[in-house]
Amino acid sequence: MIKVLLVDDHAVLRDGLKNILEMAEDITVVGEAVSGEQALEQVEMCQPDLILMDINMPSKNGIDATKELKKSYPTLKILILTMYSHDEYFMAAIREGADGYLLKDSPSSQVVEAIRALSKGESVIHPTMTKKLLSLHQQKEDSPNDNQLTEREKEVLICLVEGLSNKEIGERLYISDKTVKIHVSKIFKKLNVKSRSQVVIYAVQNQLVPLPPSS
Known part of the structure; x- marks a missing residue:
């Protein structure tokens, strides 16, 4: 059984999600909790496996709460569920350790499946966010984290973060679908991830891709 803590300051939404x-x-x-501050208290009491976390809340917002919770409970899964599709919110949440990011316009079935996916060690990101992640593909300094990737693998990684399919990656880079699959497999192995969503999260957390400047 997956134990979930709901963190949102809107009672109607919490009731709907709970049902x-x-x-x-x-x-x-x-x-249930109505703020990030209360979420910190509830985790001690409820011992959840996963938190469904809003961002904009009184007392302590969801991003700050995520940061604190991940420091104290690194294995705790946190799924952001928010109305905000802004790049800065998404990237801040991922950098602070969020395991997934969904928008509140997501179907209820998608939220349920996301919870199941996170409980299995996977990651989930709303398609809108993966497509908005990269605004430019230039002027990025290499970091020690991406030295293990070849130049071609870095190009494929950028395409993965953009949410492109293997076919689309092949068309952009002028390589076959089979070659794309080989590169993707190597990237997964080198970064120790199991899914495309995890690739996106890893890439953002470790700054392996160019990110829009923070405001």
Whole structure:
């Protein structure tokens, strides 16, 4: 059973989410919080496996709460569920350790599946965010973290973060689908990830791709 803590300052939304989640046989809501500060307290009491976290809340926002929670509970899964599709919110959340990022316009079934995916060690990112991640592909200094990737693998990585399919990557880089699959497999192995969503999160957290300047 996946134990979930709901963190959102809107009671109607919490009630709706709770009803939806508890219809799933493998998910149970063990607690609720109306702020990031209260979330820190509830984690001690409820011992959840995963937190469904809003961003804009009183007392302490979801990003700051994520940062503190990940320091104290590194294995705790945190799924951001927010109305904000701004790049700066997404990247701040990922950098502070969020395991997934969904927008509140996501279907309820997608939220349920995201919770299941995170509980298995996978990651989930709203398609809108993956497409908005990169604004420019230039003027990035190499960091020690990406030295293990070849130049071609770095190009493929940028395409993965953009959300391109293998076919689209092949068309952009003028290589075959089979070659793309080989590069993707090597990237997964070198970065120790298991899914495309995890690639995006790893790339953002370790600054392996050019990011829009923070405001």
